[in-house]
Amino acid sequence: MTDPTPPTDTPRTDPALLDALRADLARSDYTVEGVEDLLGPLAAAALHREEAVPALRATAGTTDPRAALVRAFVLGVDVPRAALERALGRLGVAGAQALGLVEAAGEGPDDAVRARVDLRPYEAADGLDTDPATPGTTGTAATTSAATTSAVTGTVDWWVASDLGELATGRALRTDHVLGVGGASTTLAQVTVRDARTRALDLGTGCGIQALHAARHSRSVVGTDISRRALAFARFNADLAGVARDRLDLRAGSMLGPVSGAGEALFDLVVSNPPFVITPRSPAAGAAGAAGDVPLYEYRDGGRAGDAIVRDLVTGVGAVLAPGGVAQLLGNWEVRRGEEWHERVGEWVEESGLDGWVVQRELQDPAQYAETWIRDGGTTPDRDPAAWAQRYGAWLDDFASRDVEAVGFGIVTLRRPLDGPPTLRRLEEVTGGVRQPLGPAVAASLAAHAWLDRRDDAALAREHLVVAPDVTEERYLTPGHADPSVVLLRQGGAFGRTVRAGTALAGFVGVCDGELSVGQIVGALASLLGVGAGDVAADVLPSVRGLVLDGLLVPVG
Structure with missing residues (x-):
């Protein structure tokens, strides 16, 4: 095209x-x-x-x-x-x-x-192990510039062009500003699964950074954006990075519109850093109208009230997702009075008809949220106190109109099952430090879920497991006691999870070296503890499944 x-x-x-x-x-x-x-x-x-x-x-x-x-x-x-x-x-x-x-x-x-x-250099580790001569890149970029890929770490080095920011111009951003690579963009690039894909979609491509990453492991990529200025920057950056023109198709349009036509092939990877910022809307001006003089920025404001744009994407992306395909996006969601954060997002995931895994990384109150995004647009209380106060008030009024008490930010991963109904429903809060890139851990967890889904407890008992190499054990003993009062299993990489293990589970994990099957370990523990094997299985197997899902235990073979 x-x-x-x-x-x-x-x-x-x-x-x-x-x-x-x-x-x-x-x-x-x-x-x-x-x-x-x-x-x-x-x-x-x-x-x-x-x-x-x-x-x-x-x-x-x-x-x-x-x-x-x-x-x-x-x-x-x-x-x-x-x-x-x-x-x-x-x-x-x-x-x-x-x-x-x-x-x-x-x-x-x-x-x-x-x-x-x-125009500045960009470096990121996206978790993809590949040869420097990635298929689909031009020879010039791969051999004579820093636009290369490390075969060991999956680190990329590119140069990325965007509009000059407030730091350089000394003034508020224009409403059609094309944003460069920020923290959210890097986060998405690092959590995206990087196994080989046939057809990928970067929805809301902006300056094109997600499309560049997707082109490293996808045969073809489609990038869409409502902003023609953004598409021009994306094309420039792709050409500068050496992505072959026939592998990146850039299309103008809003959300899924450019890829929803008859005859459009499905995608097995969709990534999106959508314009998810919740910005006040003026009812008199319609859904796309700002409240008062609160400006609407194309790169962050999707023209919908509240968190509707994220909801629509979560519930609608399945229409373009191939069986087995994965969609990953960033988003904000409102937490309204009387609700837990996961209730609202959980309803969206249920409506999507897809496997769903939502990780909330941050929670802000309405005032914090307003301050963040007013400053992001270049308005500060010292530079323009009247505009600051007016926009601050508009944000607070908008949230109050829907009883919003907080705004969550996080990562949504969706997958269309190969067959049958969705079976993955996971909504969790992880606010601490994580070990990036998370993409390999996300891919491994999705694969582990599918592996577990195919095995009931009898089948699981025949499998052999090993402890992941980044897992350590901590034991806390009360002075004078031989047995520990607390045993913690700590994951050194990925999400850095800590699991408190009881006596049976700690003993189970301690002998997971791949030699004995799950059933054999359960039987040995039953004899050691003097209880029935069925009781031990009922105690430890649910936790074992959780440890496999999170990557602390790994199937052999």
Whole structure:
């Protein structure tokens, strides 16, 4: 499918110029590690907090080409043409202008050049083990630039373009702002399952980062977005990363609309960082209207009241999901007076007709939520106190109108069963630290659920299990007592789960080395404890299933 016509204020693609840009950025060591080395820990940490002064000081008065690139494309300050020419030796300022990346005041060496876009290095581990020469990437990107993949860690190094942010422009964001890679984007990239897929969908692709990750392990990817500016950035970033054009189909439209036509093939992976922010709506202006002067940003506001856009996606994504296919998305959900957080989301999962696993990672009260997203749009109480107060009040009024007491944020994983009704219903809160990337752990848990689903207790008794290598045991003893009062099984990776084990379960796990079957271990414990094997099985097997599901115990073979 032909890309939508790109707006004029977005970067443009040209194969020869992009080759030159990749080579220049790699030669200048414009990488995450290279930039942090240039800035030093203090300035790098401040920049992550959106504080520019230390980075401006660290990059002043040096001829290091990284400094010119950081000052122009991250900090948004004018740089002398000669300095940027040194950093972009092959592309040159003229080539950067042709790509729509910069604008120049003149052609003299001291004339100012200003970036039109944010262009910065991106690095993430997404859990995919693969060869650097990933099928579907162009040879140039895979061999001459930092747009490569580590065969050991699954770490990617790309450069990603987006609109300049508030840090660089010093003003509130435009409503059609194209966001770069933020914390939510990285979270989704790291929790997504990365086994081989035939056809993937990145719904609400934005600058295209999820599509880039999906292209590493999917034969073809479709990316959709309501914003044509976002699609233009996504195409630029895919071309810069070396994704073959025939493997990424970009389509304009809202939500599932662009992929719901007759004859459309189903997807076996859907990822989405949708515009899930709950923004006040004015009833007089309709569903898409803002309350008062609360602006609507395309990258975060889906034009629906409350959390309806996330609900619609959870309940509707099954229509485009192939049997065995997985959908993973981020979202917000309202917690209303008299309800637990999982009740509302649980209803959505039930309505979806899919296997469902929801992990709530954070819970904010309405005031915290309002502050977060008002600041995100560039309004602060010191810069514009009147607008701050008006928008704050609009958010609180909107939540009060629906009796919202809190807003949850989390990760939703859905799967269409290969056959039969859904059997996975898991809604849990995990607010502590986790070991990223989580994608392999999510994939392993989904596979473990399917494995357990096919085995009743009699079949499970014939299986052999081993303790996962990241599991440790902690025992707490009361002085003078030989037996521990508390036994904890701790998972070192993934979700970092801790399971309190009773005497029988601790004994069971302690001998899971793959030699004895589950049934043999249960029988041995029964003899040791002087109770019936049926009683031991009833005591430990439900917990054993939980340990297999969470990856603390692993089937042999």
